[in-house]
Structure formats: structure tokens, C-alpha cells
Amino acid sequence: MTAAIDFYFDFSSPYGYFASTRIDELAQKYGRIVAWHPILLGVVFKTTGSAPLPQVPLKGEYAWRDFERTARFHGIEYKRPTHFPLPTTQAARAVLWLQNHHGDDVATAFAKSVYHALFVEDINIAEPAELVKLAEPLGIDAHAMDAGASGFQIKDQLKAEIEVAMAKGVFGSPFVIIDGEPFWGFDRFDQIEAHLKSKRPMALHAVPGKDSNTSSSDGSTGSSTDSSKEKKPA
Amino acid sequence: MTAAIDFYFDFSSPYGYFASTRIDELAQKYGRIVAWHPILLGVVFKTTGSAPLPQVPLKGEYAWRDFERTARFHGIEYKRPTHFPLPTTQAARAVLWLQNHHGDDVATAFAKSVYHALFVEDINIAEPAELVKLAEPLGIDAHAMDAGASGFQIKDQLKAEIEVAMAKGVFGSPFVIIDGEPFWGFDRFDQIEAHLKSKRPMALHAVPGKDSNTSSSDGSTGSSTDSSKEKKPA
Numbered sequence: 001m002t003a004a005i006d007f008y009f010d011f012s013s014p015y016g017y018f019a020s021t022r023i024d025e026l027a028q029k030y031g032r033i034v035a036w037h038p039i040l041l042g043v044v045f046k047t048t049g050s051a052p053l054p055q056v057p058l059k060g061e062y063a064w065r066d067f068e069r070t071a072r073f074h075g076i077e078y079k080r081p082t083h084f085p086l087p088t089t090q091a092a093r094a095v096l097w098l099q100n101h102h103g104d105d106v107a108t109a110f111a112k113s114v115y116h117a118l119f120v121e122d123i124n125i126a127e128p129a130e131l132v133k134l135a136e137p138l139g140i141d142a143h144a145m146d147a148g149a150s151g152f153q154i155k156d157q158l159k160a161e162i163e164v165a166m167a168k169g170v171f172g173s174p175f176v177i178i179d180g181e182p183f184w185g186f187d188r189f190d191q192i193e194a195h196l197k198s199k200r201p202m203a204l205h206a207v208p209g210k211d212s213n214t215s216s217s218d219g220s221t222g223s224s225t226d227s228s229k230e231k232k233p234a
Numbered sequence: 235m236t237a238a239i240d241f242y243f244d245f246s247s248p249y250g251y252f253a254s255t256r257i258d259e260l261a262q263k264y265g266r267i268v269a270w271h272p273i274l275l276g277v278v279f280k281t282t283g284s285a286p287l288p289q290v291p292l293k294g295e296y297a298w299r300d301f302e303r304t305a306r307f308h309g310i311e312y313k314r315p316t317h318f319p320l321p322t323t324q325a326a327r328a329v330l331w332l333q334n335h336h337g338d339d340v341a342t343a344f345a346k347s348v349y350h351a352l353f354v355e356d357i358n359i360a361e362p363a364e365l366v367k368l369a370e371p372l373g374i375d376a377h378a379m380d381a382g383a384s385g386f387q388i389k390d391q392l393k394a395e396i397e398v399a400m401a402k403g404v405f406g407s408p409f410v411i412i413d414g415e416p417f418w419g420f421d422r423f424d425q426i427e428a429h430l431k432s433k434r435p436m437a438l439h440a441v442p443g444k445d446s447n448t449s450s451s452d453g454s455t456g457s458s459t460d461s462s463k464e465k466k467p468a
Binding site for chain 2: 049050057059065066069187194
């Protein structure tokens with residue numbers, strides 16, 4: 001067993017959306033699971049003094065262009081949202097409520113659905129009614145979710161989760177922490193993969209003299225008999 | 235003939251240094267030349283409200299870590315500089331003076347030498363005396379350079395060059411513009427290469443049904459008989 005990958009994201013982050021379409025697949029390839037952590041960049045930016053990219057002079061126009069080009073380069077569906085930037089607090093709280101009451105798999109499926117709604121279907125995910133519509137096909141009691149996401153317990157939990165994230169050094173979206181190593185940005189996924197490769201138990205498909213460099217490894221059956229060979233990232 | 239690649243950089247930018255070690259090689263692969271443009275991020279940041287990465291809360295510690303990991307990942311020599319951040323005005327002006335008086339090749343060789351001095355040899359390139367020492371092995375009249383770089387003409391030129399760069403949308407380092415398409419960051423070099431590939435005259439090594447995907451093409455002999463096939467980036 002190896003540790004979970006911590007994946008921090010704000011629903012209003014286009015690069016966070018791109019990362020959300022790849023992180024589970026990448027983790028599975030190396031026998032890892034992903035812990036999804038919704039955060040609010042608005043809270044984080046109060047510490048870093050940053051602002052949403054599209055609102056920064058000069059950077060703004062470039063950012064919109066880069067979102068489209070990056071999506072195209074990586075073959076990810078993307079349509080420029082008209083509701084942007086927009087509050088993502090209710091969506092983030094809904095994900096936490098789902099993690100508490102339905103488990104991680106349902107919460108993650110909902111998170112992916114919210115991202116797709118904003119960045120492909122151009123749905124205003126700041127509207128609680130839209131979140132309810134996204135929850136229903138997943139077999140969620142959407143009205144319980146709506147009520148729970150508005151309750152004090154979840155509000156406090158989200159605040160505390162963001163405090164924890166910042167204490168761990170998180171300052172943007174997407175932000176990934178693996179085995180204590182932080183990676184900021186979708187454009188670090190190549191370095192993330194190099195890290196995962198270097199940390200992979202060597203015994204999974206051990207063929208002497210041959211690197212098991214295939215994408216079919218799901219890692220779930222491997223017993224690490226050779227963990228002494230784990231390397232630091234090269 | 236295809237247009238030059240515009241490469242904007244500040245000598246105090248680690249990602250700019252990384253890009254400086256790759257940009258000429260990448261351009262040559264696709265039959266392009268590079269126009270090197272020293273800029274001053276301090277001037278640009280007055281418009282964007284940014285600050286040097288290592289000085290931003292939370293981002294600072296991450297940035298130092300990312301510089302080292304990114305250098306290792308790409309196999310680039312790098313040693314954390316002790317003189318940092320530091321003024322790069324004199325170095326930028328020296329590059330402009332060299333472009334004016336010795337031509338682009340000498341100016342680019344000097345620029346690479348300055349970057350290497352700061353990010354590998356830990357030399358304080360804010361000191362004019364250190365710049366003189368770097369110029370001498372390149373056959374430059376280093377004292378003429380030192381005097382010229384301190385003159386009013388070059389001061390005004392650098393100011394104007396930065397105005398032009400910002401008017402074209404440049405807001406960071408490294409920043410690359412190719413055929414009007416802007417790319418910010420060393421982590422966009424994969425997208426830069428995809429762009430160059432898509433714009434390459436198809437006739438260079440035309441073999442029907444085969445993509446001339448080799449790195450040996452220098453592009454200098456190709457007459458573009460088939461420019462109608464140039465594509466937009468996919």
C-alpha cells in the first residue's frame with residue numbers, strides 16, 4: 001500500500017478542471033488513490049495577495065487564450081464559461097457533505113460533474129438549484145445535500161480544511177501533494193508522473209532487466225517485495 | 235523563410251534561465267532563428283501588480299523547490315543563487331549594447347554566459363565588474379560595453395523595448411511570441427514545439443505518407459513549395 005495523492009482544487013479554476021480529468025487515471029496507473037480536496041482560492045488569495053488570472057492586467061487576455069490552447073493540446077473538452085468568475089462555496093461544501101455522507105467515490109463523481117457543467121456545458125454552478133440537478137443522476141438525495149451543504153457543520157469544516165491546506169503549503173489550484181512533495185499547476189503533471197514512477201514498488205511486474213513501463217498496471221495486485229529499490233525522483 | 239521567434243527574459247528569472255538553455259536548439263530544429271529581448275520584470279510588475287515568486291507568501295518556499303526539481307527533471311545545470319533577487323538592469327543594457335555594436339550572435343552568447351554565471355556559478359551579475367569579466371572571453375571590448383551600457387542612449391532604448399514588449403502582451407519571463415501566438419513560461423515549451431511543428435513548411439523533407447519527425451532538420455535548405463499545407467496548431 002502506498003499513500004493517497006492529495007488533490008486540491010477550486011471549481012472556478014480552469015487548470016483545476018483540466019487536472020480533474022486526468023488525476024484519477026494517472027494515480028491508478030501507479031496503484032494510488034486520490035483524496036479530492038475542494039478549496040476556495042478567494043480565501044487563499046487573501047494570504048498570497050493574488051487575484052484570479054483573468055482579472056490581472058495583461059495576464060487576463062493571455063489566460064483565456066492559454067485555457068483554450070492547453071485544452072486543445074491535451075485533448076480535453078472545454079468551452080469558455082460565460083459565468084466567470086463565480087462563487088464556488090456551495091459546490092465545495094456539497095463535495096464535503098457528500099464525502100461525509102456518501103463516501104469518496106460519490107463525492108468525486110459529483111465533483112467531476114460540477115467541473116464538466118461549468119467548463120463544458122456552461123452551467124452556472126453557483127446556483128444551488130443547478131447543483132441539485134447535477135446530484136440527482138448520481139443517486140444522491142440532492143435536497144439533503146443542499147440542506148447539509150448550507151449547515152454550520154459543513155461551513156466550519158470547509159473553513160478548517162482550507163486552513164489545513166494552507167498550513168501544508170497549498171496556494172493555488174490545481175495543487176497536488178504526493179508523499180510530502182508539492183506540485184502546483186496542471187503543467188506539473190509530467191513531473192508528477194516522474195515522481196510516481198520513481199516511487200512505484202519495483203515488484204509489480206518485475207521482469208529482470210526490463211522496466212515495466214506499461215500503462216496497464218493497476219498496481220492493486222502487487223505486493224511490494226522489493227521496496228528497498230524505491231528511488232528518489234531522478 | 236519564416237519569422238523569428240521573439241524570446242523575452244529577465245536575467246533574475248530562473249525559468250527564463252531554463253528557457254535560455256533550450257530556445258535556440260528548439261528554434262533551429264524547425265528552421266527558425268531567435269530574437270533575444272532582455273526585459274526588466276520590475277517594470278512589468280508595476281502594471282500587473284505581481285512580485286518575484288520567491289517573495290510571495292506560501293509561493294516562495296514552493297518556488298525554490300520547483301526551480302530545483304524542474305532543472306533536475308529537464309537535465310539542466312542549476313545551483314540556487316545566493317545573490318537573489320538582484321538588479322539586472324546593467325546586464326540587460328549590456329545585451330542591447332552588444333546587439334547594436336557586435337550583432338545578435340555575440341549578444342546572445344553573452345546573455346547565455348550571464349545566465350550561467352548567476353544560476354550555475356553563483357556570480358553576482360548585478361556587479362558591472364562581473365559583467366566585464368564575462369564579456370572578455372567572448373572577444374568583446376568589455377570596457378566599451380560597460381561604458382555603452384551606462385549611456386543615455388541604451389537606457390532609453392531598454393525603456394522603450396520594455397514598452398514595446400508590454401504593448402505586445404508580455405508580462406512575465408520567459409515569454410515567447412511566435413507568429414503572433416504568445417507563450418508564457420518554460421512549461422509551455424511543449425506547446426511551443428507543437429506550434430512550430432504545425433507551422434513548419436511541409437516540403438523540407440517531404441516523403442509521402444511519412445512525417446519528417448526527426449531532429450536533424452535545420453530548415454535552412456528548404457524552399458517552401460507547399461506552404462498551403464501549413465496548419466493551425468491542432
